[in-house]
Amino acid sequence: RAKMSLVFPDNFQHILRVMNTNIEGQRKIMYALTEIRGVGRRYANLCLKKAEVSLNKRAGELTEDEVKRVVTVMQNPRQYRIPDWFLNRQKDPKEGKFQQILSNGLDNSLREDIERLKKIRAHRGIRHYWGIRVRGQHTKTTGRRGKTVGVAKKH
Numbered sequence: 422r423a424k425m426s427l428v429f430p431d432n433f434q435h436i437l438r439v440m441n442t443n444i445e446g447q448r449k450i451m452y453a454l455t456e457i458r459g460v461g462r463r464y465a466n467l468c469l470k471k472a473e474v475s476l477n478k479r480a481g482e483l484t485e486d487e488v489k490r491v492v493t494v495m496q497n498p499r500q501y502r503i504p505d506w507f508l509n510r511q512k513d514p515k516e517g518k519f520q521q522i523l524s525n526g527l528d529n530s531l532r533e534d535i536e537r538l539k540k541i542r543a544h545r546g547i548r549h550y551w552g553i554r555v556r557g558q559h560t561k562t563t564g565r566r567g568k569t570v571g572v573a574k575k576h
């Protein structure tokens with residue numbers, strides 16, 4: 422049985438730079454976009470449909486115009502009628518907005534949230550500060566690595 426090989430068109434880009442992230446040109450565009458932080462498969466799929474880009478294309482086959490359209494849809498989801506429940510930042514505590522946070526903004530917002538919890542001395546904030554489990558896991562026997570452990574045995 423003969424193997425199929427990928428024949429690259431003339432304007433094929435092996436690596437794209439989109440939103441401070443390197444994207445492999447050989448992958449299908451929907452899966453390639455998931456390299457960007459804050460973009461999952463379903464969000465990538467929806468953005469490509471709203472930007473009217475074919476899902477059958479490889480990432481390297483996209484034109485500059487198509488890439489710009491996809492980025493615009495991803496950054497302004499509400500203008501393209503993407504529902505609020507689809508977004509990863511709903512009712513932001515600071516501004517009260519619904520938005521999709523991508524790449525570097527994701528790290529910043531996570532850090533700000535943890536700092537806010539520490540500042541108001543919430544239970545979760547205190548546990549973050551102490552460096553122990555936050556989400557209600559048992560800690561009596563697990564998660565001991567990195568901490569000093571009890572009493573050393575005598576020889």
